[in-house]
Amino acid sequence: MKRVVLAATRTAAVAGMLCAATLAISGPPAHAYDIAATRPLATEAQVPSVLAYWLGGDGRALTAATPYVLRLKVTARQTERGATADGKRGGVRPADSSPAEGKAGPGKTADGKTDAKPEGGKLAQDATDPDRTAQDGNGTAGSKNVNLPRTTGRVFFVGSDDKPHWCSGTSVQAAHRNLVATAGHCVFDTETDSAPMRNWIFIPGYQPGAVPFGVYAGKQAFTHHDFATYRDLDRDYAFVAVHNGLTPQPSRTPGRVIKLADGGRLGDGVGGQGLAYNQEIGRRTAVFAHSMPPVRGATFPLQDPSIRADALLGLKSSRTADGSSWLIGYRKSGRLGYLNGVTIAMSGGAAVSPYFDGELYSVYVAARKVHSGTVPGGVFRDGANEINIL
Structure with a gap:
């Protein structure tokens, strides 16, 4: 495993900050150092304050949030020799939004405990249906009127610039049905020695003025040690365990009194995508960005020697969201x-x-162990806002 070397002073400072937050990961592949790095985001007691920031003033902060983009410029080039698998191919089956354990639908698991390795470790053949409402990664464009998976939404957070931002995120199947996947830099702030983004939430199916499946505050974030410590873009991914969702209720005094009802676990509401790893490059892939038409095409290997990133994938696209x-x-x-x-x-x-x-x-295995439950009810005050959790 390569490591990206930073200036000695910065490396030492980052390593010191993360020392207490690094988890030991058991199981293959084994390495001489801990693979997953984790940070707490918000406790149950802090959830009302987090939601008051976003929902107060009739969602003013949500409306003001801007797309977050990695500041480090990536100038990757297609290469014949790219990323290589470090073991057998495998995956975790997706699950639909059935709240009852064991009722996730044909060929799917509800508890997330059984990894899916059909066909001797291979995932099932691609079944990406032709969809003329989507933009194709090979150049075919169509209508933007598309139905995104319910698992797709926006993650919102406050960056080191003290401004609200958003990235795309997706619900991923896990034992506790509470896991969100996104880019690592949409959780760990690369501008401030990987401190976690503040007021981190996930809203599946978000639309301005509409929160159809509830708001899920982040509880604990996980990423790869090499991204958290060395900004290695080959490891720029994160999994976030979220608290149970809270759904806004009608109020006679909008913008000041915020009533929230328990919305249950994320996976019970929207389901969870499966997970695949060590797959061959070149597979047909569908890319889903919130509020954008999907992109479809075959992946290809990329490298950017200038930042020592040699295990990247590319897919032709005119636009997408981090x-x-x-x-x-x-x-x-x-x-x-x-x-x-x-x-x-x-x-x-x-x-x-x-x-x-x-x-x-x-990293996923470490993240999926985190349990989260109902946020305790009560009346909380945060500045001009009163939050009633029913």
Whole structure:
């Protein structure tokens, strides 16, 4: 495993900050150092304050949020030799939004405990349905009137500039049905020695003025040690365990009194995409960015020697949003597939993602162990806002 070397003083400072927050990961692949780095985002007691920031003033902060873009410029070039698998191919099956354990639908698991390795470790053949409402990664464009998976939404957060921003995110199947995947730099602030973004939330299916499936405050964030410590873009991904959702209720005094009802677990409301790792490059892939038409095409290997990134994937695209989900084996009928990448940048007419290998799976395994439950009810005051959790 390569490591990206920074200036000695900065490296030492970052390593010191993360020392206490690094998790030991068991299982393959084994390495001499801990793979996953984690940071707390918000406790149950802090959730009302987080939601007051976003929902106060009739959602003024949500409306003001701007797309977040990685500041480091990526100038990747297509290469014949790119990322390589570090073990056998594997994956975790997707699950629909059935709240009852064991009722996730044909060929899917509800508890997330059984990894899917059909066909001797291979995922099932791609089943990406033709969709003329989508923009094709090979150049075919169509209508923007598309139905995104319910798992797709926006993650909102406050950056080191003290301004609200957003990235795309997606619900991923896990044992506790509470996991969100996005780009690492949409969770860990690369401008401030990887401190976590503040007031981090996920809203699936977000539309201005509408929160159809509730708001989910981040509880704990996980990324790869090399991204958190060395800004290695080959590892620019993150998994975030979220608290149970809260759904805004009608109020006679909008903007000041915010009533919120328990919305349950994320996966019970919108389902969860599967996860695939150590897959062959070149598979048909559907990329979903919130509030943008999907992109479809075959992936290809990319490298950017200037930043020592040599395990990247590319897919032809005119635009996408950071944190967008890359799904293989996607079926339009159920709007479920296997997450096999996340957009981290645009470069030369292509969307760029890290290659998902066994080390990503180790980070996922650490994240999926986190349990979260109902946010306790009560009346809370945050500045001019009164938050009533019913």
